[in-house]
Amino acid sequence: MTIRLGTNPIAWSNDDMPELxxxxxxxxxxxxxxxxxxxxIEKGNKFPTDPAALVELLGSHGLDFISGWYGAELRRRSAKAELAAMRPHLDLLKACGCEVMVFAETSGTVQGLIDVPVAERPVMSAEEWPVFLERIDELGKRMADEGVRIAFHHHMGTVIETAAEIDRLLDGTGPEVGLLLDTGxxxxxxxxxxxxxxxxxxxxxxxxxxxxRPHVAARVRAERWSFLKSVVEGVYTVPGDGCVDFVAALTPLAQAGYRGWMVVEAEQDPAKANPLTYATLGYRHLAAAAGEAGFRLDPSAEAAARGAPRSRALAV
Known part of the structure; x- marks a missing residue:
């Protein structure tokens, strides 16, 4: 199975904490x-929002545009209203030829609140779940009709965080609602x-x-840190610098025929973790783990790594 390796600008500039x-x-x-x-690379707040300018800028650095984050409010609004709210972002992804949208349900989230423990995240009630599942299923179908599929991002501090919540989400929706697997x-x-x-x-x-970094995660739980404090203190790092078994996590994907991007996305304070040093470590470890799991790099990516030009076409 072929894959491509990408990254996210959050290692260089954190959109949620501009001071990083x-x-x-x-x-x-x-x-x-x-x-x-x-x-x-995935989108950051510093990126241009004009599709042609974005593709040209990334192309000048040998990079393709992968996707970008969208925080939804489906607990509070209909699928139709959500589609209207995401329209500028969806149109950007479509114009740039992206196949998925990094999509999270962020209503009530505590992920951006520096003084609120991540443990105090919102939880959906039994009455909320059926309504939410109906709305996201409808939205997934509408988005698939436009050629961009939901890649649902389970995320610390949100209503979809645990394995049980992921199971309930996917059990209650159709194939148009895909899963973004985030190991960290x-x-x-x-x-x-x-x-x-x-x-x-x-x-x-x-x-x-x-x-x-498991010792940091243990402190988060014991001392009831917020998500942002956890990031500043280094709970996350790149593949190869923590406790995650990437071969074990990726092998089922290879066996299932996964084709697409694998993105190194590790929020850290760049003043403590040099972005280039850690990006290089993450790339090398993820490439090796993916190979051991049964993947190989897309030939165009291998050619790019050798310096050969790659074609890029802006979708119209």
Whole structure:
């Protein structure tokens, strides 16, 4: 099975905490992402929102545009209203030829609140679940009709965080609602990425590869830190620098025929964790683990790594 390896600008500049790398120029991020070996990158707040300008800028650094984060409010609004709210972002992804949207349900989330423990996240009631599932199922179908599928991002501090919540989400929706498998968020939540991968490999349509420092995660629970404090203190790191078994997590995906991107996305303070150093480590470890799991790099990515030109076409 062929894959491509990408990254996220959050290692260079954190959109939720501008004080973490806020003064780092975008060109530095893009140049170093390419230098580390990646051939694609997800969207950050510093990126242009004009499709042609975005594709041209990334292309000048040998990078393709992978996708971008969207925080939904489906607990509070209909699928039709959500589609209208996401329209600018969806149109950008469509114009750039993206196949998935990094999608999270962020109503009531505590992920961006520095003073609220991540343990105090919202939880959906028994009465909420059927309404939510109906809405996201409808939205997934509408988005699939437009050529961009939901890659649902389970996330610390949100209503979909645990294995049980992921199971309920996917059991209650059709194939148009895909799963973004995030190794770091699963381990931080106390779950086993390999078990989720084994159970839901046929629904995984995007991968975020991050590692976890277990001693920091233990302090988060014991001292009731917020999600943002956890990030600042280094709960996350790149593949190869924590406790995640990436071969075990990726093997079920290879066996299920996963094809697509694997994105190194590890929030860290760039003043403590040099972005290029960690990006390079993450790329090398993830590439090796993916190979051991049964994947190989897409030939175009291998050609790019050797310096050969790659074609890019802007969707119209």
């Amino acid at each position: 790398g806020g003064d780092t120029p975008l060109k530095t991020c893009l140049a170093q992402a390419s230098e580390a070996g990646f051939t694609g 968020h699963l381990v931080f939540a106390g779950e086993d990425p390999a078990a989720i991968s084994e159970r839901w490999a046929h629904r995984v349509n995007h991968v975020h590869a991050k590692d976890v």
